[in-house]
Amino acid sequence: MPREASPAEHALEARHISKYFGDHVALRNISLRVAGGDCVLLYGPNGAGKTTLLRVLASLARPDRGEVLLDGKKVRHDASSKFEIGFVSHASLLYGDLTVRENLRFTAHLFGLRHAEARINEALDLFAVRDRQAQLVRSLSRGLQQRVTLARALLHRPRFLLLDEPFTGLDAASAESLTSRLQHWTDKGIIFSTHSFEQGAAIARRLVVLEGGRLRYDGPFRHAPLAALGIRPSTEARGSKL
Amino acid sequence: MFVKDLRVEWRNRETLALMCVFGLLVVFLFNFTLETGREEALRGLPALLWVDFAFVGILGFNRSFAAERENACLEGLMLAPVDPGLLYLGKMLSNLVFLGVAEGIVVFAASLWYNFSFLPAFRSFFWIAFLGTVGYVAVGTVFGAIAANTRMREVMLPVLQFPVAVPVLIGGIEATGGALRGDAPSSYAWAVRLLVAFDVAFIVLSYLLFEYVLEE
Numbered sequence: 273m274p275r276e277a278s279p280a281e282h283a284l285e286a287r288h289i290s291k292y293f294g295d296h297v298a299l300r301n302i303s304l305r306v307a308g309g310d311c312v313l314l315y316g317p318n319g320a321g322k323t324t325l326l327r328v329l330a331s332l333a334r335p336d337r338g339e340v341l342l343d344g345k346k347v348r349h350d351a352s353s354k355f356e357i358g359f360v361s362h363a364s365l366l367y368g369d370l371t372v373r374e375n376l377r378f379t380a381h382l383f384g385l386r387h388a389e390a391r392i393n394e395a396l397d398l399f400a401v402r403d404r405q406a407q408l409v410r411s412l413s414r415g416l417q418q419r420v421t422l423a424r425a426l427l428h429r430p431r432f433l434l435l436d437e438p439f440t441g442l443d444a445a446s447a448e449s450l451t452s453r454l455q456h457w458t459d460k461g462i463i464f465s466t467h468s469f470e471q472g473a474a475i476a477r478r479l480v481v482l483e484g485g486r487l488r489y490d491g492p493f494r495h496a497p498l499a500a501l502g503i504r505p506s507t508e509a510r511g512s513k514l
Numbered sequence: 515m516f517v518k519d520l521r522v523e524w525r526n527r528e529t530l531a532l533m534c535v536f537g538l539l540v541v542f543l544f545n546f547t548l549e550t551g552r553e554e555a556l557r558g559l560p561a562l563l564w565v566d567f568a569f570v571g572i573l574g575f576n577r578s579f580a581a582e583r584e585n586a587c588l589e590g591l592m593l594a595p596v597d598p599g600l601l602y603l604g605k606m607l608s609n610l611v612f613l614g615v616a617e618g619i620v621v622f623a624a625s626l627w628y629n630f631s632f633l634p635a636f637r638s639f640f641w642i643a644f645l646g647t648v649g650y651v652a653v654g655t656v657f658g659a660i661a662a663n664t665r666m667r668e669v670m671l672p673v674l675q676f677p678v679a680v681p682v683l684i685g686g687i688e689a690t691g692g693a694l695r696g697d698a699p700s701s702y703a704w705a706v707r708l709l710v711a712f713d714v715a716f717i718v719l720s721y722l723l724f725e726y727v728l729e730e
Binding site: 330331332334351352354355357359361362363364365366367368369370374378379382383384408424 | 518521522525526581584585586587589590591592593594595596597729
């Protein structure tokens, strides 16, 4: 009888990824492996390549060199890998003239989800937006839109979550709720970027630092040479994890 | 995709209203330059109609992808495990419906302003307009997606679209002229064959290549 793989055996992997925009090198020979259960903070200054790396991992951008693998198989042109990846970007990916529920229903159709309505209810409840389900997305605040975006990304229950600035626009309570969820999703591989190092450090178990498209550090927080990396966490964060 | 586009259009009624108003304006403006007698109308009307359809279509294709560009919804589509060719067909179908409705209104207005009845050749005219519109929309949907990712998208779309769609416009004008004059179908069959060949070639090519169009 075939053995079911544990979350840690599933992996999303970038191998020797380089990405150019004209003469500008956005990513330079980046290799990264994220297993199921990993929670990785992608950190770096503006223009470091965080968004580009997440887009490449999500197959939204084609690398000029290297490849992205999911469980050892190339992600490009593999439709099945899209079931395994949930992506949140700077943009909401939502249609402003559709209601919250219609947006999620459209996503459910695109993914061919069974029991779509039940899944939609579950996702709406998860991010506390069920009472807004009949509202047009256009009429929602930035924070509420972000919660719907997160619900959309999780609707198909992906094994890997790629979150680019997921806390943008969220109020304190929503940010705390998302922090708590990210800490408890131990069955998923999560890579997220945020400009608040303290917020990221409270969630992630592993730190990846990018600068100028290069990988400066990849490892546990405790061993990170923060001063050498130019990171100055607050005293509170230093006391909790670092 | 098709149902979603219809629903969005029903809510904001932007695209179709814009297309219809623009189409009517073109017919109205040409009204001052063309005589309204049947013989005179027969000479100028086919070209006027197809030029009008072409301009109205450009407006529609631009608007069609504006909705996908907003909030990066196009990326949302690319993240889904859906054959990009099917996305193309869905988008093409909604563009076809919008342009078809606008064309119907333009033709009705033209028949009133130019005092010209399309009824004697209505069936031939309908199928010629359908074939021409399918070809034009097949190209326009692809170029609309390409132009959506460029900075000068409003200018870029007609620059890309018109040269490639020339066979559709030639075939449409020639076949429409023949049908409205009441010529024997054999005399303009070549134009209909041109439309059919163009439709098949562009739908198949676009279906296969749409995946690369969606990529950055």
